Amino acid sequence: MRSLALPASLFATHRFAAVQRVTGVLLMLFSMTMLPPLLISLIRDEGVAYAFAEGLALTLLTGVAVWWPVRHAETELKTRDGFLVVVLFWVVLSTFGAIPFYVTHTGWPSFVDAMFESTSGLTTTGATVATGLDTMPWAILFYRAQLHWLGGMGVIVLAVALLPMLGIGGMQLFRAETPGPMKDAKLTPRIAGTARALWLVYVMITLVCAWVYWLVGMPLFDAICHAMSTISTGGFANHDASIGHYQSLAIEIAVMVFLLVGAMNFALHFVAWRSRSLLVYLRDPEFRAFAVTVLVLSALVCVPLWLSGTYDSFGTALRMGMFQLIAYATTAGFATADPTPWPAYVPLLIVLSGFMVGCAGSTAGGVKMTRLVLFMKQAMREMQRLLHPNATIPLKLGGKTVPDDIVYAVGGFFSVYVGLTILLTFVMIGTGLDPVTAFSAVAACINNVGPGLGSVNATMAGVSVFGKWVLIVTMIIGRLEIFTFLIVFTPGFWRR
Template structure:
């Protein structure tokens, strides 16, 4: 391990993160909400800690190995959870556990919360909360690689550890720094378009910017307790639907569509095509069930709420306009399944990703075919491209670990006092980065024991870093020199 280099890079990243205190500080000054001192203290403490790690190691230069990148990313996300929680400790006076939970939930774009009375929080604290999710959407590590040349060495190791999805080796440009910049350019552009669209749909400028942050990041934090349901507006929900879907699509596909000036690029991509078909199919099925059971008398209202809920859940955004845990029959279970599917690989969404689900399904088809024709040869293909065996093995490994982690976390949640439905709901909410769960955690984690909150933090980090990045740290081989 290159411990000096690792400490230096974490210090640079923390120093970079300290600058995120400036926008909330400006909001506090403009709104006069009395939180200026809190953001100044947060800025000073975070900047000092970052410089304390960086300056003593600034002259060290060592090439990073892949495992160094895993450790840097894991360390940074935990450290960020602590520093991002400072305004929550100093403002609403949350204790350490609640503050770190709220911060990690924001930065991992989970959207689970321990706060109540969100409508009454100071504007600058609301902005900080929304901004955490926006920074976490594409990843501060990718941002750092994009704008700090000194992180160019070892940048690919950080990129592989940070970026979600099974196709981490694919780059939009020859150099990793150019790739990261392209990703952030697309991300910022979508955020700006989303904010303008929300404003035209009737939101205030503050709400439009705040919700644009968490919509494109598929995070789900809102400036209101009732989430998007607070606005009770069809135009607002349509804007949310469009940009949640865009946030749930592989950003490489956005780049291809932008470069070719052709929206057809989305439909030509097999994963995006399956993703959109799943959204349509689940929406129609749930809407039909709501009408048949008499839960909704108006089919249009049923389709409106069903579509919004499906898009919010499959992209793991977690916005709410309806109380889906109370919906009848199999719908809550179906929604849990949808959250496990998640969005596309290379998107800001959580879950296992549509691409992996496609590969698992195609592998099942191949095995069934080989049972009937044992002497034949048949490869797994996505579109017209065969999938390497190494990718298939990685997908099976990820699937096994993801399911095992979900089962273990559910058991541990029950061990610390949650009933089965709430424990399973808490795991759905955290490891899938969904936010709302079932049972006691349907709307908030405020009432669960601290032990359950720390398990939730572990679940959020596992989900955001796609299991392998954290699990690899627990293996003895990782620490052998």
């Protein structure tokens, strides 16, 4: 009798064999991330170990089932395949990451709530639909922070460091996942070396952050969890009152410092560490724009708080204003106060800061400071061209001429980003939110900030089911910087 088994060559020539193979490997790798919270629950006898065991088993078995049929496929991963893997993986990973939340029902009574929390964690948004964090099991709290930490540098970038060992190339994944307008710069000759270098810096800064938090008064477990949330600029906290729970100026200062570190380009951290010089930061035009913007926005927030009498002293206004500004601007979303009732333009300015401050190559969301600088330089160049129509005016950044195709791409990105934010705001208004709350919810999710204003400041549990699904998609769109997500929905993407 002739065998009905399909030949391996059929999978090897299948168009999506490489995508299927990589997705299966990444799912298997992700399943291992549920081991630490499982062990924590077993050690502390918290009664939620079963949730992580189920999540690990389902994720691992699914990964094996996806990978096994194409394990011998030798097809190359093309550029468009990289985009598809990244989009698929963030959606699939968020879905499987929701399993422990949904199974325990600790603070997430429905699947959409569990999916919201998982997506918010992995995209480093930090918006939550849960309350009662102070009494939650340590395993759940650690898992939330771990999702942030893995999503911060990007699980895909971690995979790029490991996939060459498995015989799978990773440059296409790196280009699709890495945030910022310039994605081809390498810190080392090989792209896997670049990914490993970035992760080395990421791990070291996280360890230093946890150590500092412990020194200034955080309990060790809180210090570890908050360090992962801080360096990833995520914002999940172990307490309902967030960082305000500690009522400690020293802790707040430490958090602000490390949030700024997390919102800076990690490639810059690597170069500064390798050259043993802090002058690297001062020479970088994006860092200078970043520092000036933070200082200017801090003054625009703190001075009105003082003059309006919102706080009794300038010191308190400075403390509260700077913390909230830096938390929103770096897209972390930690909190010591609710900025909603603050005077004049301050609440809106704080929300808008999440659009502009984070640097390219950082864990922060938003449009990225590099794009903002290029956008402003292009505006100045267009005004110069009005005065000198025949002049050739190059656009330079850091002493180097920026190709026009990057400049045009930045302009297109701004247009789509703003247009999509407006469109999604109208959609959220249609779910029953008032215009200000709807805009702040969309801004919080597309910029991966976390808290909004009003009823969506501390929790988004009050948003409708449809609204939560809209915000879940918005978080993924923001994390993948729009085009990586939208491109897979174009007809041209699916043509051979």
